[in-house]
Amino acid sequence: MPQSGQQRGLFITLEGIEGAGKSTQQEYIARLLIQRGHRVVQTREPGGTALGEAIRSTLLAHTGNHAISHDTELLLMFAARCQHVDEIIRPNIEAGITVLSDRFTDSSFAYQGGGRGIAAGRIRSLQQWVHPDLNPDLTLLLDLPVATGLERVGRRGESDRFEAEELEFFEAVRSTYLDMAAAEPQRFEIIDANRNLAEIQDNIRAVLEKRAIV
Numbered sequence: 297m298p299q300s301g302q303q304r305g306l307f308i309t310l311e312g313i314e315g316a317g318k319s320t321q322q323e324y325i326a327r328l329l330i331q332r333g334h335r336v337v338q339t340r341e342p343g344g345t346a347l348g349e350a351i352r353s354t355l356l357a358h359t360g361n362h363a364i365s366h367d368t369e370l371l372l373m374f375a376a377r378c379q380h381v382d383e384i385i386r387p388n389i390e391a392g393i394t395v396l397s398d399r400f401t402d403s404s405f406a407y408q409g410g411g412r413g414i415a416a417g418r419i420r421s422l423q424q425w426v427h428p429d430l431n432p433d434l435t436l437l438l439d440l441p442v443a444t445g446l447e448r449v450g451r452r453g454e455s456d457r458f459e460a461e462e463l464e465f466f467e468a469v470r471s472t473y474l475d476m477a478a479a480e481p482q483r484f485e486i487i488d489a490n491r492n493l494a495e496i497q498d499n500i501r502a503v504l505e506k507r508a509i510v
């Protein structure tokens with residue numbers, strides 16, 4: 297569905313554990329959207345702005361003995377997100393441009409909530425503060441077994457501060473994602489990411505067509 301200047305752009309997010317294929321599929325989705333007449337901005341979290349990318353580097357770096365507390369991690373995620381919403385996401389959507397983001401607030405519920413154990417109510421209060429009236433129109437949850445995802449990213453070499461977590465952490469992240477998808481079926485689509493690229497892309501295209509997005 298081509299977007300005119302007056303029409304609000306769509307906000308589409310990609311979620312899933314490490315190695316699920318978010319970055320890989322983002323390229324495919326962007327190409328498909330552009331082919332079908334959308335104007336598209338691709339972005340990611342944490343990051344998406346100069347400040348956000350600086351926060352990302354801090355959050356992903358190994359900190360040695362100087363552990364980042366769970367609350368600090370959550371607040372930094374939302375500080376980066378606040379800048380991202382104000383500088384990139386909202387202005388583009390308002391200009392009729394479709395924003396495709398690799399991760400958004402669902403990642404905070406899954407990682408800082410499910411993974412780290414911060415109460416969901418705390419995360420919801422930050423969500424209410426930072427983007428009370430902005431939610432993704434569609435969230436594609438790329439789901440696969442934790443071991444498969446970690447095996448895929450393992451081939452990438454050096455692991456970041458999150459990738460160095462235990463299996464149990466990622467199991468909690470994955471199951472939090474699945475719970476959120478079950479609770480909000482109108483926003484989420486679960487994509488079985490434990491398949492080859494062509495099958496996953498066919499599935500994503502079918503979902504976007506079913507929802508009259510492309």
Ligand SMILES: Nc1ncnc2c1ncn2[C@@H]1O[C@H](COP(=O)(O)OP(=O)(O)OP(=O)(O)O)[C@@H](O)[C@H]1O
Pocket residue numbers: 312313314315316317318319320321448449451452489490491492493496
């Ligand atoms: N369906 C697939 N089958 C096999 N390998 C895949 C598949 N999708 C992606 N990969 C490979 O797995 C690795 C991780 O994929 P990708 O970087 O897209 O995951 P990601 O979800 O963005 O991970 P991260 O959260 O760590 O950024 C890459 O090397 C990619 O080429």
Ligand SMILES: [Mg+2]
Pocket residue numbers: 318319320398
């Ligand atoms: Mg990625």
